Amino acid sequence: MTPHLEFARVCKTYRRGERPAVSEVNLVVKEGEILALLGESGSGKSTLLRLAAGLEAPDSGVITLSGGVLASDDAWIPPEARDIGLVFQDGALFPHLSVARNVSYALSGLSKKDRKSKIATLLELVGLAGKEKRFPHELSGGEQQRLAIVRSLAAKPKVLLLDEPFGSLDPSLRRDLRAELRDLFKQVDSTVVVVTHDPEDTLAISDRVAIIREGQIECVGDTQSIYQNAPNKYSAHLFGPANGIAISANETRWVRPEYMKLRPVGPVGIPVEIVGTSMNCGSRYALARPSDSRFAVDNSDWLISLASDQHVHARDSYCIKIPTGRKG
Amino acid sequence: MIGMALLVPMLAVMSGLLDGGPKWEHVQDTVLAKYIGNTLILVCSVTTLAMLFAVPAAWLVSVYDFPCRRTFSWLLILPLSIPTYVAAFVYYQIPEAAIPLLIKIRSTWGMDVFLQAESVLRYGTVSVLMASVLYPYIYLTARVSFSQQCRHCIEAARTLGKGSRTVFWSVALPIARPALVAGGTLVVMEAVNDYGAVHLFGIPTLTEGIFRTWFGLEDAASALRLAGLLIAGVMLILFLENLQRGRAKFSDTGDIPDHATRIQLNGFSKIGAMGVCSLPIALGLLFPLWQLLIWAWRTWGQVFQSEFFGHLVNSFSLALGTAFLLTALALLLGFAMSLHKTFWLNTTTRVAALGYATPGAVIAIGVMATFGTVDGVLSALDNDSLTPLFLSGTFFAIIFAYCVRFMSVSLNPVQSGMTRICSAYAEASFSLGHSKSKTLNHIVMPMLRGTLGVAFVLVFIDILKELPLTMILRPANFETMATIAFSLASEGRIHECAVPSIVLVASCAVALGLVHRTVVVDD
Numbered sequence: 001m002t003p004h005l006e007f008a009r010v011c012k013t014y015r016r017g018e019r020p021a022v023s024e025v026n027l028v029v030k031e032g033e034i035l036a037l038l039g040e041s042g043s044g045k046s047t048l049l050r051l052a053a054g055l056e057a058p059d060s061g062v063i064t065l066s067g068g069v070l071a072s073d074d075a076w077i078p079p080e081a082r083d084i085g086l087v088f089q090d091g092a093l094f095p096h097l098s099v100a101r102n103v104s105y106a107l108s109g110l111s112k113k114d115r116k117s118k119i120a121t122l123l124e125l126v127g128l129a130g131k132e133k134r135f136p137h138e139l140s141g142g143e144q145q146r147l148a149i150v151r152s153l154a155a156k157p158k159v160l161l162l163d164e165p166f167g168s169l170d171p172s173l174r175r176d177l178r179a180e181l182r183d184l185f186k187q188v189d190s191t192v193v194v195v196t197h198d199p200e201d202t203l204a205i206s207d208r209v210a211i212i213r214e215g216q217i218e219c220v221g222d223t224q225s226i227y228q229n230a231p232n233k234y235s236a237h238l239f240g241p242a243n244g245i246a247i248s249a250n251e252t253r254w255v256r257p258e259y260m261k262l263r264p265v266g267p268v269g270i271p272v273e274i275v276g277t278s279m280n281c282g283s284r285y286a287l288a289r290p291s292d293s294r295f296a297v298d299n300s301d302w303l304i305s306l307a308s309d310q311h312v313h314a315r316d317s318y319c320i321k322i323p324t325g326r327k328g
Numbered sequence: 329m330i331g332m333a334l335l336v337p338m339l340a341v342m343s344g345l346l347d348g349g350p351k352w353e354h355v356q357d358t359v360l361a362k363y364i365g366n367t368l369i370l371v372c373s374v375t376t377l378a379m380l381f382a383v384p385a386a387w388l389v390s391v392y393d394f395p396c397r398r399t400f401s402w403l404l405i406l407p408l409s410i411p412t413y414v415a416a417f418v419y420y421q422i423p424e425a426a427i428p429l430l431i432k433i434r435s436t437w438g439m440d441v442f443l444q445a446e447s448v449l450r451y452g453t454v455s456v457l458m459a460s461v462l463y464p465y466i467y468l469t470a471r472v473s474f475s476q477q478c479r480h481c482i483e484a485a486r487t488l489g490k491g492s493r494t495v496f497w498s499v500a501l502p503i504a505r506p507a508l509v510a511g512g513t514l515v516v517m518e519a520v521n522d523y524g525a526v527h528l529f530g531i532p533t534l535t536e537g538i539f540r541t542w543f544g545l546e547d548a549a550s551a552l553r554l555a556g557l558l559i560a561g562v563m564l565i566l567f568l569e570n571l572q573r574g575r576a577k578f579s580d581t582g583d584i585p586d587h588a589t590r591i592q593l594n595g596f597s598k599i600g601a602m603g604v605c606s607l608p609i610a611l612g613l614l615f616p617l618w619q620l621l622i623w624a625w626r627t628w629g630q631v632f633q634s635e636f637f638g639h640l641v642n643s644f645s646l647a648l649g650t651a652f653l654l655t656a657l658a659l660l661l662g663f664a665m666s667l668h669k670t671f672w673l674n675t676t677t678r679v680a681a682l683g684y685a686t687p688g689a690v691i692a693i694g695v696m697a698t699f700g701t702v703d704g705v706l707s708a709l710d711n712d713s714l715t716p717l718f719l720s721g722t723f724f725a726i727i728f729a730y731c732v733r734f735m736s737v738s739l740n741p742v743q744s745g746m747t748r749i750c751s752a753y754a755e756a757s758f759s760l761g762h763s764k765s766k767t768l769n770h771i772v773m774p775m776l777r778g779t780l781g782v783a784f785v786l787v788f789i790d791i792l793k794e795l796p797l798t799m800i801l802r803p804a805n806f807e808t809m810a811t812i813a814f815s816l817a818s819e820g821r822i823h824e825c826a827v828p829s830i831v832l833v834a835s836c837a838v839a840l841g842l843v844h845r846t847v848v849v850d851d
Binding site: 050055083086090093095096148151157 | 480481483484485486487488489490491492498499502503505589591
């Protein structure tokens, strides 16, 4: 895949004296890929999206699309001339226009007949056929989001930006829509950047992930490999629960309960062995996803039993209860 | 109870529709068509001009960036501090200055053309002066709509490849329509309510007609019928707008972005934008203020006498006292509504809204009719009484009328504040075992301090400026800044009305500044 949308040393500060919203960001979005921008609230991910869309101007740095400069110290392309679509969290559907007219608004240079057939095709694509005459507030949350996306796709943008597209949806709808959208984007071969703070969204929809922290890119890479082998502790924890110990991987050590997120009901040190796939986060810290962790007691002095298990972040997570008594 | 009390004067006026007075036929045959025609002409021309002043300016300061944009954004609100009758004192010079030109027209084209030109000049001047001080009602609502409510839709339209002109016509303007209609309705109400400007310029509207019929023809029943016609017209406007919206929803409930990058204007567009923003400020603020200052400089010696300070005290004590009363009532009503959303409480809100939409003269007539009936009953019961007037012509009557007219001005911000922040906290307080009064004192009032301040200041401004209602209901020999300024102008002593006018304008401007600091418009 070739570089498509590129940020080079991009900086943006909203108010003088404040921490930069985006600082020295270098990022490449490749053609045809779905890249997730994962970060906590206020980390600068939405700012990065608005900079790409042209709704904010960078203080310094260069943003390019297919080699053409969108924003730099000397050049500025306004949002309407960028060929970049943006889907807001709330959809930003035009409340005074029907479903069909919302889509029609994004189409240009078509005859009335072609326009009608294009609208029908697009609405069919996202399961909104038959709802052409409805107004946005007469649609469900998922339908509104699908309409917002298809409206942006109608303008045939070179890159589609999605700002927390699942943020206002309930969990079951969210799960369904994620799968639908990934299929849709692959079907129409779109280059997509999705901003999210949810690791589940990231795992379900993206090919690659860029983790952003306090306005800077922490790491970029293939989503599955970053999940399994995050290059640092912050990125690993952002992606979901992980068991951590302050040693190298595959080593047996006395581990303090707090590293294991266990209640300190037992003695301070518990012998635990972490085996399986673990992540090396520096020389003195190791992490393993719950599903990859095995717990062992080295001399069987202490009873460790599985108190409960939950399904969290699509992986098994175990809550371990340590009784106060020794094994009899 | 409060809702019912507020409704009584309205019912008295509406009952007037059923029964015309002894001179109704005369009014109907001779002047009614003229009253209605003039009111319609004025309403249409003032609202159109106010839209033209307000909407482009609001769009420019919300979406674009150009020199002095921030200064323009608050200067554009200030003409609201100039009452229409004060602007009329200043603009009255224009027809006077045009007399030589009119004489020339008469000598060149004859009497008919002269009369037409004179009418156009008179109606045109009144329309411009009213629009230039009333447009901020539309400007404020349009500004909030453009910069907050439809911000996401505007941005979405731009990312769909539409230029800012297309975005304005196809997205921003349709979405802002309810806001524009809300602002426009206020302009219509104020134009209909005006008595001072139309009286000075000799344009008999329905409001002027009420005065003429009641006090000139001494026919209270016919005046009530005219007032009833006005209320019916107001209700028709509100109904038509509601009907026209159909199924479409116009509000964008999206989150308001913290930051908004404005489009930078350059070259001629920059100068053009500054010109568009400067015109309403020049017409509605600078020209009247400049002229008033010149007149005040010439006449302050004649005006500053002991009587003047008495009128000043009257004005402020009446406005401050009633504003305090109305704010307290709004707090109690708002709190009760947040706890129990009953039919009667909701009806009270609607009645209060109708009160604000009704011209002051109409409410005054309603209060006079109601209190006149009560006085009649009381005097029949109390045969020894020397005076049959127990309520009419008292401070109680005028304060009650202010409550009917301005209840919604104080209730609306308090209600929205209650909904926004207080209901959950109040419930938390109840769950901790505290009584309603303790919750109101210790939780609701401290949290609503800013909102209560806004409500108080808005009512204060309205009462200070109110003319027709005060003229009709004030106790004998009781003058306020508004009535004294109008009396001086009516006597032809226009220059002398500058000092009380400046006091009014300055007080309202300071109060508006306080409101603007509290109610932050996105900048």
